[in-house]
Amino acid sequence: MTELPALEQVLREIVAEGGPDAPRRICEACMAALPLDRAALALMTAADQQEPLWASDDIARKLDDLQFSLGEGPCVEAFVDRRPVLVADLTEHAHSRWPVFAAAALRTPVRGLFVLPVQAGAITLGVLDLYRDTPGMLEPDELTGALCAADAAMWTLLGLLDGVTGYGGVDGERAVAADGQQPVPDLHRLEVYQATGMIVEQMQVSPNVALSALRAHAFAESQTILEVAREVIVRRLRFDKEKP
Amino acid sequence: MSAEQSSRERALAEAFVSLADTLVTDYDVIDVLHQLTIECVELLRVDAAGLLLSDQRGTLQMAAASTERARVVELFQLQSDEGPCLDCFRTSQPISAADLRGMTEWPRFIAHTLDTGYRSVHALPMRLRTETIGALNLFSIQPRALGPDELRIAQALADVATIGILQERAIRRRDILAEQLQVALNSRIVIEQAKGVLAERGQLEMERAFQLLRGYARSTQQRLSDVALGVANRTIAADVVLGPLHGSTSP
Numbered sequence: 241m242t243e244l245p246a247l248e249q250v251l252r253e254i255v256a257e258g259g260p261d262a263p264r265r266i267c268e269a270c271m272a273a274l275p276l277d278r279a280a281l282a283l284m285t286a287a288d289q290q291e292p293l294w295a296s297d298d299i300a301r302k303l304d305d306l307q308f309s310l311g312e313g314p315c316v317e318a319f320v321d322r323r324p325v326l327v328a329d330l331t332e333h334a335h336s337r338w339p340v341f342a343a344a345a346l347r348t349p350v351r352g353l354f355v356l357p358v359q360a361g362a363i364t365l366g367v368l369d370l371y372r373d374t375p376g377m378l379e380p381d382e383l384t385g386a387l388c389a390a391d392a393a394m395w396t397l398l399g400l401l402d403g404v405t406g407y408g409g410v411d412g413e414r415a416v417a418a419d420g421q422q423p424v425p426d427l428h429r430l431e432v433y434q435a436t437g438m439i440v441e442q443m444q445v446s447p448n449v450a451l452s453a454l455r456a457h458a459f460a461e462s463q464t465i466l467e468v469a470r471e472v473i474v475r476r477l478r479f480d481k482e483k484p
Numbered sequence: 485m486s487a488e489q490s491s492r493e494r495a496l497a498e499a500f501v502s503l504a505d506t507l508v509t510d511y512d513v514i515d516v517l518h519q520l521t522i523e524c525v526e527l528l529r530v531d532a533a534g535l536l537l538s539d540q541r542g543t544l545q546m547a548a549a550s551t552e553r554a555r556v557v558e559l560f561q562l563q564s565d566e567g568p569c570l571d572c573f574r575t576s577q578p579i580s581a582a583d584l585r586g587m588t589e590w591p592r593f594i595a596h597t598l599d600t601g602y603r604s605v606h607a608l609p610m611r612l613r614t615e616t617i618g619a620l621n622l623f624s625i626q627p628r629a630l631g632p633d634e635l636r637i638a639q640a641l642a643d644v645a646t647i648g649i650l651q652e653r654a655i656r657r658r659d660i661l662a663e664q665l666q667v668a669l670n671s672r673i674v675i676e677q678a679k680g681v682l683a684e685r686g687q688l689e690m691e692r693a694f695q696l697l698r699g700y701a702r703s704t705q706q707r708l709s710d711v712a713l714g715v716a717n718r719t720i721a722a723d724v725v726l727g728p729l730h731g732s733t734s735p
Contacts, residue, residue: 321667325663326662326663359670361674361675361676362674362712387541433673434680434690437677437683439680473690
């Protein structure tokens with residue numbers, strides 16, 4: 241049984257506080273709340289280009305290294321296919337999906353692998369790797385927790401990449417709801433992504449830079465990301481090349 | 485059987501044949517879901533249809549809609565907080581509101597819906613065995629009760645959407661369902677990002693941007709989600725998708 245609301249709360253705090261320690265904290269929060277034995281978080285820019293940010297132990301680190309040097313495995317697949325790769329029991333995949341990786345991985349105690357892309361639409365920043373030593377699929381509420389952790393990793397990595405961290409508004413919830421209304425889950429609002437696309441064109445940058453710019457503006461103006469996104473969509477606010 | 489009835493049955497058969505054809509080839513989930521919402525509008529003679537999927541984080545997200553008109557998209561999104569779609573998803577039961585005027589449930593949703601020009605709403609669950617993964621939402625401008633036959637058709641269309649998300653052999657495995665849901669929802673975000681690029685480049689409404697995106701994918705026989713990814717990442721030039729009418733930097 242997971243402590244899902246507690247995990248979500250911890251993740252919100254980690255995103256709000258940001259900083260270089262966030263990858264470790266996200267992985268540890270997952271390991272504390274979910275039936276996992278190991279976790280790791282890596283930045284990825286291509287299937288063979290990765291930068292490990294944190295790994296819980298040597299085995300998690302080795303599994304990551306192995307995949308990137310072999311060019312196969314759940315991390316590579318999650319990144320390339322932009323989808324979660326959930327493996328309840330690695331022994332079932334020993335000869336088919338990733339023959340070389342599985343043979344090597346089966347010499348470690350790890351049996352269940354749950355790899356989530358750290359992504360938002362066209363933006364893919366890395367992968368969150370969750371490992372357990374006993375076979376078995378994550379229960380639906382556990383998967384919810386893992387997906388929330390991947391979301392938290394997304395905002396944290398975006399912050400680490402652009403240097404703006406420690407902003408409580410990134411998860412779309414004001415620290416204090418100004419109008420007394422329920423906090424709006426901004427990040428799931430399609431407007432945020434429409435505005436991101438508009439900024440891609442205005443600034444001639446990649447979507448992750450555009451989303452960073454949107455987020456930095458919200459931070460500077462003490463607005464939520466959704467509020468800024470709406471200004472962009474109704475064309476009251478522009479992000480131009482010279483004025484990010 | 486009346487002429488109207490038989491022509492409708494023909495349309496229905498054609499729609500299912502065409503959807504079945506799609507589902508045996510290599511298809512793009514998000515494109516199939518969009519097609520399905522269009523079929524709903526035509527077959528059920530409603531004015532707008534949308535599919536909302538569970539994001540597995542406790543929220544319903546719009547995955548596809550028959551129109552990308554901003555006001556309508558807003559209506560679908562609003563239902564992550566309250567509305568017949570959310571209730572339908574939670575109870576796994578169809579919900580019909582033949583005339584919203586005078587109803588007191590879902591006050592925010594109803595106010596917004598009437599304001600957008602719709603009077604009636606229907607929601608059908610998307611179910612797989614014991615799991616409910618989303619809901620099909622139908623809007624009509626006029627007060628409208630769907631008869632038992634129409635509700636059966638609507639449910640069948642919702643079921644096709646569920647199967648479309650699962651893809652072939654995946655139906656037995658819950659992990660694949662979870663993966664597929666995430667793929668569909670992430671594709672939706674990519675489409676929004678691409679719409680933004682095109683809307684800015686061509687100074688267009690989001691709805692028009694979507695039409696051009698889909699038109700380009702069709703005419704070049706590419707997957708909608710691949711084209712959207714290319715546009716969002718700028719590996720496909722916006723001008724190519726926009727075509728000669730919108731290509732240059734207009735106003």
